[in-house]
Amino acid sequence: MKFGIVRFPGSNCDADVVRAVTEGLGEEATYLWHKSHDLGDVDVVVLPGGFSYGDYLRAGAIARFSPIMREVVAFARAGGLTLGICNGFQVLCEARLLPGALVRNRSLRFRCVEVGVRVENAATPFSRAYREGERLSIPIAHGEGQFVADSGTLDRLEAERRVVFRYVDGSGEPTDAANPNGSARNIAGIINEAGNVLGLMPHPERVSLGYLGNTDGLGVFASLARSVGGGDRPHRRGAETVGVGS
């Protein structure tokens, strides 16, 4: 299978995702240039972390208008597996593929630290390699990672088990002290209604390689590989939607 990693000019975790997928998992990866109109034959699209177009306006606000995003949106709407990490999560929200928004951290400061993350739903194509309730240790690195949404949306996300990852403390509890950015209900990652688009603020690609001494994040990519390889991925309406457009 092949992962396509979108490269906006200001992406800076693109190479890390490639390394996690190729060295950590042994799968294929290819870059998708932001000016391109073609996703090629990728099975999964990853929007990596970084500062897509500088993000001086609002994280991800400009990226959603880039040529490649037309294709990513079409791919995602057709059921293609799409993962947004950090800035990629922000872009997915801006592109309305995921509900809610990511605003400045409660502290108003950029924060990089390894945090506890609990797998809330292990029945998604992005988390099936984990056990439900498993506690992972994954770094965050963001200034705008506070997930916000209106209470109706939050209730719905919870009811539909679409909160896939949640910030928790050492004993696995979603306490306020364990919330690194003030996110509503300690939400670290959510999935869309159709179950094929996931965004999360923590960086699984930074804990996917053995030499770093922590491979808690590899499960996200392994889940995707299994979902594609296992033939039980969500329905994707054919490749004809891919690459169509201006």
Place this chain on the structure above:
Amino acid sequence: MTGAVASPERDLDITPELVHEHGLSPAEYERILAILGRAPTLAELGVFSAMWSEHCGYKNSRPLLRTLPTHGDAVVQGPGENAGVIDVGEGWGVAFKIESHNHPSAVEPYQGAATGSGGILRDVFTMGARPIALFDSLRFGTLDSPRARYLLDGVVRGVGDYGNCVGVPTVGGETVFDPAYEKNPLVNVMCVGVVPLERLIRGEARGVGNPVMAVGARTGRDGIHGATFASGELDEESADSRPQVQVGDPFTEKLLLEASLELIGRDLLVGIQDMGAAGLTSSATEMAARSGSGIDIDVALVPVREEGMTPYEILLSESQERMLLVARPECEEAVREVLERWDLQAATIGKVTDDGVFRVREDGRVVAEIPVDPLVNECPTYTREGVEDPEIGRLREMDLSAHRTFGCDADVDAALRTLLDAPTIASKRWIHEQYDTSVQTNTLAGPGADAAVLRLPAGKRALAATTDGNGRYTYLEPRTGGRIAVAEAARNVACAGARPLAITNCLNFGSPLRPAVYHQLAEAVAGMGEACRALGTPVTGGNVSLYNETGGQPVYPTPVVGMLGVLEDRDLRIGSSFREPGDVIVVLGATRDEIGGSEYLAAVGGLVAGPPPALDLDEARRLVELLVAVGEVGVARSAHDCADGGLAIALAECAIGAHGGPLGLEADLDHAPRVGEPAAAALWFGETQSRVVVSCAPGRVDQLMTLAGAHEVPAARIGRVAGPRGTYEVHGGGHRVRVDVEELGRIYESALPRRMREEAGLTA
């Protein structure tokens, strides 16, 4: 372009006042007249002023810097290039350099620090190296002053936002607080990058007719004469210098970084250089000087941000995120294609010539014509008379006996707490959590460790790197301070198990025109040279920042050393903190009766006095050799340099930061190796050099002792690591302290957030 014109037209009278305003002495002006054989134009005067500033020309420091060792087996590129380069094996080189941005940061901390990071990143990627790490070495006043808090906050945001956006982790550094830096903070940033050695490129302008291209941001009026500004002292009017502080754009930097590496990777360039201090002027002339060529440019072709910019302004603008390229013949179009792909501006502004002249035109009309070699290489240099300030001699000889002992155990306990709460010693988590420390997935050991350890692109080797410097020591005894800056950096790198290989240095001093300051500079450089030779770590480049003073009050003379070392096997790296309950604690190196210049004396006694700890170069070398050997056989579970706050603090740090949560410890300092009879305060908090706290499994203590003996390093077991959430139980010099490690941890962790008015443990 039209042919050569005899000489540029005079545009206005160059008065002595104008010469003075450009920071040039009458004698220097005479030299300019001799070089040109005529009076300069205003543009030419500006060019000389910038190139002969301390920042570009090193006029007061060059004779001293020449005494430093610059050659060694590992050195691929020494001083004089955009950055130094060492060979780390498997065909890879590491480019690195440190630079100051003190003056801009004093005036506008956020942009000052951000553009400092930007400049040093460009110095590294213009060697063809991909930056993999940044380090910040910072000095501020004490945090009870609102201004110091404002500066710390702005500088940390500036360093963070820039590196975070470009995607280069900030993995180490140091932050020191002292009233000496109240009005003049020091902001030094080191960048480290990796380059396949066959891709190494230099800032050269070879090949007659090759196109010279300006790339990146447009040129504006910002930062004109920044190099000259940075070479004068700060005064009350410095705030009015804000227009000389540039504004950073890390997004454009990221584009420049990727585009430059692509251009270099595809072998499309002859040379490339950052338009840093003195902008277009320094990049063009330095590139020509390295190649013995000339450059002919037309400022009318330079993309500008504002209408009506004069040649003078275009030549001297320090607008950020700009580079000068010399393309290979026939490659101009390919270069343009790459840059376009990255949405970067590129303009061909001139060509390489063979006449050794820097010729500047405006719409074809020559406005400056200066022979390159004397401009770049014949900056007047001064060897001045240095005389020690007698007051410092008195401080050094002050009677410290009242501070050498403790009244009771409670005094020791209080001193321990005071030191853990001293911002210079306390946890810097508040700072480094604002930096992306893990992007690029190379960080094997990050902030908080003695040295950062980074994965290298090929093989099992890893890079260890650190920055160090102690202004207080250097103030009290500059030669010793210079030695210690190098030796401590080497020790930190060796504590990770790595062999120290080379340094870059940043010399932050006051005005060299003061004999007392020149004395400090000369002595500190001499001390650094001695230590570099003894430890086999040559200097590959660096930066000099003089005139760090306000109202006639210089900062502490602060030489900062950035040291690189290589670890043969990344899996054998040694951490700084305890790992396992039951492990034996061993002290390497003997304690002397020294408290002078210590953080203890400053924080508890309120005194900056006494001689700083002595540094025996041979001892320093033996300890480094021992640590490398310890690393190779994997005998230690942790190794932590004993520095600010002495043994008592080193032990507390090992316990608080223990792997997997705080661990207790029991230790008897009376068992530590010693020379003579150190007083109690020296035993607990003295800063005797060349000492390291090591922990190792009980079954391997003998092996460790044997190794220490073979290296002639005194070593003794002083205690053992206790269990989780244990107590810090230490005896020594007739005193005993017993306190929960978690309590010490709370003091250590809350010191900075409390002073920055943010609660410790407030995680959001």
